[in-house]
Amino acid sequence: MNTTELSAAQIAAQVAAGAITAENVAGDHWARIEKVEPRLKAFVTLLKEPSLAQARAVDVKRAKGARLGRLAGVPVALKDNILLKGVETTCSSKILKGFRAPYDATVVERLKAEDAVFVGKTNLDEFAMGSSTENSAFFPTANPWDTDRVPGGSSGGSAAAVAAGCCPLALGSDTGGSIRQPAAFCGVVGLKPTYGLVSRYGLIAFASSLDQIGPFTRTVEDAALALAVFAGHDPRDSTSAAEPPARALKGLAGDVKGLRIGLPREYFIAGMDPEVEQSVRAAVELLKSLGATVRELSLPHTKYAVATYYLIAPSEASSNLARFDGIRYGFSQRQAQSLEEVYEASRGEGFGPEVKRRIMLGTYALSSGYYDAYYAKAQRVRTLIARDFAQAFKEVDVVAAPTTPTPPFRFGEKTGDPLAMYLSDIFTIPSNMAGNASLSVPCGLSRSGLPIGLQLIGPAFGEGTILRAARALEAAKPFAKIDEMRPSLAA
């Protein structure tokens, strides 16, 4: 048996039962990583020796008769904007090259407590700003289903790693769709938890009122398991929700009989890919045949979400990224003569084009004379978008929609036009605006063999319900296995 075909839950159970060793699991996954990574380029840092040592420590712990954690021996990858103590954390940016994390993120502490094993840090669009990993300062990551296409972004490395069998669980962050969009593009499950459910401590901030950490997995059960490990109040994150995590995981068990699903008219727009629409509608029909009820509804402010996002996110980013000053860490322009010059030259040379574009946009939107017209206006429209969902969830339990308007696009297809790239997040941004629970689950393949994702959106702390619906779909229509992907990454 090759353990790269197993889910995280299966690996943890078999390691705990002594059926396999954590070291064997790690060995299998390293064989897979070394085989596919030259073409995939999902990782910016590989942790082979440390992960094998971690795996051996799990086996020793078991041999001593100690109780093992819920992720015993499970290989996990972390998006490279999440701090793992002592390991370089770059955000795929030149400005953080060489930065060693001085502490663990809260999610990392929780993974360590459950005996997970860290195989590496994954590639992203620089500072999580992008939808294709093409904005990485180092290299783009390929889509495992078609290496001429992007894996999505910004958490493209994490999505590709899980899809290609490098690990059954990877962490990403989602500010405007950065977990769900790459999950859809790579044919895996991606969950953006309710804002505040998972601690952001140790996640390098992009847009603080929107950022959430969440899992990529190949099974719905694994996504639920990961959430159960991550979720819960953290006093070190002042925006952490006080709600007990049990509230979010309620409703996980059972079937979809009587589940009320809403289809928002505004998510089935002219110009969207007909195969995506077909596949998503077929998945909803399938849930209906399993006992769910389906009705159309309206989320009237959907069309304003992208503009709202591209005012709020860059504004918050311009403030968050002020900390990269060339003094305390990362790249510094040594030739600079004055302090002012150190700031301007280090930032000018250290940040890539998209990051600079967003810092500039945000600085403009917050500057004197424009604040009310742009930033404050966007925050008010954000309220209208959140109210749309609040109204919808009076009538339905789940909103179902496409995750993306198209299947994965080709490298270079959208890099010349920032606006075209921004529109690839059109269906995922509204959930970040409202802060509610949202996931992408594979629902089919296009005729050319590219994955398509169904987005299931629930109210805040409605994770249990959307995961239950996703699991019903998974059971009725099993996802493609890793070795069914083409072209073979083995070639």
Place this chain on the structure above:
Amino acid sequence: MANITREEVQKISKLAKLRLTEKEAELYQAQFSKILDSMAELRQLDTEDVPPTTSVLGLSNVLREDSPAPFGEAEDLLANAPEREGPYYKVRKVIE
């Protein structure tokens, strides 16, 4: 039509402490006008009586006891500094 001038681009880059090349300034000037135009659609909405969303959880002023505690590994933090002297970050002279 939002028309961003070159002077505005220079002013914003100064505020953001970002040194731009001539080419970058030219590109951003062209792109900003387009991007800001796409955002003008928000003005169609009457938001006079709509409160802004600052926290989706409705949290405000989360407080804790002000009890100082040393950070575990100060050396790990300082080790990341491009320039340092002993336990200090080193910067260019700011006072003549």
